[in-house]
Amino acid sequence: MxxxxxxxxxxxxxxxxxxxxxxxxxxxxxxxxxxxxxxxxxxxxxxxxxxxxxxxxxxxxxxxxxxxxxxxxxxxxxxxxxLLTLQLGFDQQLDGRTNILLSGMLMGCRREVLEEKMADIIEFSGLGDAIREPVKHYSAGMKARLGFSIALMIDPDILLIDEVLGVGDETFREKSAAILKAKMASDHTVxxxxxxxxxxxxxxxxxxxxxxxxxxxxxxxxxxxxxxxxxxxxxxxx
Amino acid sequence: MQRNYLSYVWWFLEPVFLITAFYLVFEVMLRRGGDGFIYDLLVGVIVWSWFGSTVTQASTSILRATNLIQLIDVDKRLFPLVDVFVLSIKQLFVLILLSLFVVFSHGIDWSWMWLPYLFLVQFLLIASLSILVAAAVPFIPDLHIIIALMIRFLMFCSGVFFTADSISAEHRELFLMNPVANLIEQYRVVMLRMETPDLTALSIIAALSILLFIGVSQFMHQHSKAYPRLTMQ
Structure with missing residues (x-):
């Protein structure tokens, strides 16, 4: 290819x-x-x-x-x-939205880009109103979903993945695996x-x-x- | 997971308790150290605690970020600087509280105009020493224990519990070569004695701090990729 x-x-x-x-x-x-x-x-x-x-x-x-x-x-x-990383630099005391900014910026995204994509990230995570709550109140599955939703938004030339195809509950796992597959099948480099x-x-x-x-x-x-x-x-x- | 209930309220409560405790012990119960000694003591303790707590915290800042730096290529200077800024903002509140307490008894004077400058110089000193220990500790892990010991030792020779004029004249110059002792003395001069601080000393501390900061910052930038290997388990 x-x-x-x-x-x-x-x-x-x-x-x-x-x-x-x-x-x-x-x-x-x-x-x-x-x-x-x-x-x-x-x-x-x-x-x-x-x-x-x-x-x-x-x-x-x-x-x-x-x-x-x-x-x-x-x-x-x-x-x-x-590297596709989950929950990179999460601060347990802060709410989901702030953690999206924090984690996304650590991964090298610009703040403006993240604000723009915010609605998409929240929707993909399926967290709804819980996004305004401190991350410490989240279940392990919710944290994993938020982490994965942020990670998917980063768009490096080469995406590095270290065996993380199974996060969250069954529905979310299928959804995320499908997205990853789509990324890998398209012209993304992985x-x-x-x-x-x-x-x-x-x-x-x-x-x-x-x-x-x-x-x-x-x-x-x-x-x-x-x-x-x-x-x-x-x-x-x- | 909740670490405490009052969170930021502690930024105010902690120094209030400290001031109250010192006031009760030294002014009401012991009546020691002569008139107004409690104020010298409080200035010393509060100025010291900013220095001591920040440098101690910063010495492990990269070790605490071990997991993060294994995953992304991030500027390692970020970690000590976060500690320095967070603790400095906190300390600013403490200093304001102390100032209110001092104004209440001593009144205020034009000499207080120098206070922001003192704060800035102390910030520069703390930032440069913090980034220095943060950069060094990953190379020699035992160093953070040595640093903790040295900070405790430094507390006793920085005039936290005594003033510079209680030292014999021949040793005073040497005593004031210690930048922390010098700064504590300058705070007392400005806030309690209402005089102009030793501007030469302050400028030297500021200049040396800036040079040290630039040097270490350069080193960390050049060796940025050495840190993930050093902290890897």
Whole structure:
């Protein structure tokens, strides 16, 4: 898809290592990602799979610009990437409306844009008059719905998602999954980190399989997922 | 989840209780420290508490934001500055209450015109030291314990419980090199002795604070992406 155009973001031989501890003589490191290459083209829906601790979350942190790599280059081409986060920076004492502004602004939205979208956000959350109450009076489900409604309003060039397809009650879960699916199917660019191969098969046009911080396989979804499942089954049998 | 019922009313009640307690103990019960000592004491305690509470709070401001900075690329200077502004607004109310209490007994004078300037200089000092400790603590986690100890130590050598002229002349200059001690003294000069404060000292404190603030601010900007790694668990 769109291979002719230039990538929104491209990672070349990117490495990340975390400092575990420091002895008197030298620091000990934990290598999380090694020489990872990734090109993200407009309209891509890339699934990232791999076992726990393979480096998937670190990859999202890199893309979101939370950390810089220790080696290699990230070419951002002026595009923005943001993690889909729920209830980011919520203040329990303040009402829903104020939290929409607070959380939205932390995610990088301008205040005017948020005021404009306010009615839509409130309607999507389905909170009604409760929006004027302090968030501390909300149930967990209500908070999750408000958080998700805000998160959906942010519109970065690349949306990063870390397995959050199930929030709130059944109706809201369906509604939000539908919206996400629509986003991913349209020309939005999305990176989805997931354990669920079923979700990845349904939603992604490309898949990156990471193992021990290295790209084990990358390419067309079904091919990569098939190999991944095969490898997992083999390991379980051993 | 409700932390307290009166919320912002406490901003007024807290200093009122403080002033009442000091008044009862030192003026009514002990009758210590000579005439008007209670006012020197109150100015000292209130000016100190703005400094002490803000710097202590700011030292953990980035640690408290750990979860947030793992998720978004946000300017880390935001966190100490929020603490500084919130506590400074609160302190402004306390200072107004103190002023009313002092005016009630001492009256008011033109020297009080310097009060906003004192407040500004103290704000600059607090902001610069707050951002400094906030920037440093994530690198050396044990530092916030050391800072808490140092602040307690500083309280005893900043003239909260005594005035500068009770110190022998040879040590007074050294004593006033401590910017917090100097500021407390200037507040007493302006509010109680109704005189012009030491403008040179105030300007030096202001200038050094601004320089320190700019330096640390620059450092935090350059190392912004180091903080998520430092605070990651």
């Amino acid at each position: 769109n291979q002719g155009s230039s990538p929104l973001m491209s990672l070349q031989k990117v490495s990340v290592r975390y400092k575990k501890y420091r002895t008197l003589k030298r620091a000990q490191y934990h290598q999380v990602l090694t020489d990872l290459d990734l090109d993200i083209y407009p309209g891509d829906s890339i699934g990232v799979i791999g076992r726990n601790g393979a480096g998937k979350s670190t990859l999202l942190r890199l893309l979101a610009g939370v950390i810089d790599p220790d080696g290699g280059v990230i070419d951002r081409n002026q595009s923005t990437a943001a 990176i989805l980190v997931s354990h669920n191969t079923h979700t990845v098969r349904n939603l992604c046009n490309k898949v990156l399989w990471i193992e021990d911080g290295k790209a084990r396989m990358a390419g067309e979804t079904h091919q990569v997922v098939d190999h991944y499942i095969e490898s997992m089954t083999k390991q379980e049998l051993n």
